[in-house]
Amino acid sequence: MENVYIETYGCQMNFADSEVVGAILREAGYGLVQDLDAADFVLINTCAIRDNAEQRVRHRVRELRAAQNRQAGLRIGVLGCMAERLQSRLMVEEENVSFVCGPDAYRRLPSLLAQVREGQKGAEVELSTTETYADIEPVRLASNGVSAYISIMRGCQNYCTYCVVPYTRGRERSREPQTIVAEARALFEQGYREVTLLGQNVNSYRWETDGGRTAVDFAELMRQVAEVSPLLRVRFATSHPKDLSDRLIEVMASYANICRSIHLPVQSGSNRMLKAMNRRYTVEWYLGRVEAIRSRMPDCSLTTDVIAGFCGETEADHEATLALFRQVGYDYAYMFKYSEREGTFAQRHLKDDVPDEVKTRRLNEIIALQGEIALANNRREVGRDYEVLVEGESHRSRERLFGRTGQGKVVVFDRGDAAVGSYRRVRVEDCTAATLLGRLIDR
Numbered sequence: 001m002e003n004v005y006i007e008t009y010g011c012q013m014n015f016a017d018s019e020v021v022g023a024i025l026r027e028a029g030y031g032l033v034q035d036l037d038a039a040d041f042v043l044i045n046t047c048a049i050r051d052n053a054e055q056r057v058r059h060r061v062r063e064l065r066a067a068q069n070r071q072a073g074l075r076i077g078v079l080g081c082m083a084e085r086l087q088s089r090l091m092v093e094e095e096n097v098s099f100v101c102g103p104d105a106y107r108r109l110p111s112l113l114a115q116v117r118e119g120q121k122g123a124e125v126e127l128s129t130t131e132t133y134a135d136i137e138p139v140r141l142a143s144n145g146v147s148a149y150i151s152i153m154r155g156c157q158n159y160c161t162y163c164v165v166p167y168t169r170g171r172e173r174s175r176e177p178q179t180i181v182a183e184a185r186a187l188f189e190q191g192y193r194e195v196t197l198l199g200q201n202v203n204s205y206r207w208e209t210d211g212g213r214t215a216v217d218f219a220e221l222m223r224q225v226a227e228v229s230p231l232l233r234v235r236f237a238t239s240h241p242k243d244l245s246d247r248l249i250e251v252m253a254s255y256a257n258i259c260r261s262i263h264l265p266v267q268s269g270s271n272r273m274l275k276a277m278n279r280r281y282t283v284e285w286y287l288g289r290v291e292a293i294r295s296r297m298p299d300c301s302l303t304t305d306v307i308a309g310f311c312g313e314t315e316a317d318h319e320a321t322l323a324l325f326r327q328v329g330y331d332y333a334y335m336f337k338y339s340e341r342e343g344t345f346a347q348r349h350l351k352d353d354v355p356d357e358v359k360t361r362r363l364n365e366i367i368a369l370q371g372e373i374a375l376a377n378n379r380r381e382v383g384r385d386y387e388v389l390v391e392g393e394s395h396r397s398r399e400r401l402f403g404r405t406g407q408g409k410v411v412v413f414d415r416g417d418a419a420v421g422s423y424r425r426v427r428v429e430d431c432t433a434a435t436l437l438g439r440l441i442d443r
């Protein structure tokens, strides 16, 4: 039997896709190994979102030459968004790569690997308007047996002007709801206690039947998944502010097992920038959504993504982002410097004119502010009790476990008699900006 070693970079969608790839290859008779030395094929599932994401992968590919010198016959394949973006060019630029396979072509991996075994190179990069891998039961690769991803839709056609995803992931398409609910139910029966519904734009999910007369939208899908069991926590990522409906807020508020946590990428606090980014909402509209969430679910946690130094960004625009961060008070933020991507609207029509040192300074200001906000938010949690789903051992000490509150905050506590995969009440006693520290209080 030949063995495959899969390495994954990028977003949660990519991690979910690697689990589909694992299932396809296992079905085709390959072994999945955690150890590079035992592998015949290394598959690197890649991200193209920013230049540094790609540089990291290229570095890794070059580093793997040493392994190839040790293990004759070890072949490298690149999957995911970089494969889609660069196609065969990648095999010319990185000579030790034997094949590339884009995100909609994973069913062709067995034939691609067979071809590579014959000594040829290969590329499968066709995008699809229908592929959702709905019938494939993912191999839960790096799973803790407690939480799992369920991919519910693929692609994105929002065309934010800075973003490469519409080019690497293709058109938006949703997966049949019955298959999603069935997957959630099967996971629950296997002992999983949390599922995260995934898509690049998860809340524009829509499944139509009878020529559009009946439809399941994201709010309805959430309701159906939440109905699987009150003991199954349901999360989702990532939602676009423009598609965050009142009905979704209503459904979230009416199920205790739908987590009170929304990742709502804002990108900028300046209307001028939002327009240049083609985000299709204004700061006022965004704040209106935040207000709607908080008035219905006062304890709901909000997290975001932001880009510093997009084309034409002035100090005033940057100040507006800082002001928005203060106003919303996010619990966590993913913060990036703008990175120009080939083929995007911004690369073709806008000037990447903010000097790198200015981008860095602005990014650092956002990071510093967000650190203060997160710490202040966490300090307010001290003294509160939470129902925590125990997810595993703390990375620092085997004597301690960690879990998450319904708001998605990590709590570390002494293990006591708590079991991984159970719900326990924990009182928060201390915190850092990133973590809550607590104590078991229920028995």
Ligand code: SAH
Binding pocket: 049, 050, 156, 162, 163, 164, 165, 200, 201, 238, 239, 240, 265, 267, 305, 306, 307, 336, 337, 338, 339, 340, 341
């Ligand atoms: N679909 C999600 C986000 C996908 S990418 C959404 O629209 O919310 C994750 C984040 O990467 C984006 O939210 C954005 O903040 C960031 N990003 C995307 N393209 C980028 C670029 N060219 N430079 C810097 N950051 C970028």
Ligand code: SF4
Binding pocket: 156, 157, 158, 159, 160, 163, 164, 165, 166, 200, 201, 240
């Ligand atoms: Fe990219 Fe915008 Fe689509 Fe998100 S919504 S993946 S940022 S184009």
Ligand code: F3S
Binding pocket: 009, 010, 011, 012, 013, 014, 046, 047, 048, 049, 080, 081, 164, 165, 168, 169
């Ligand atoms: Fe990266 Fe592709 Fe995800 S570009 S962020 S891996 S969709």
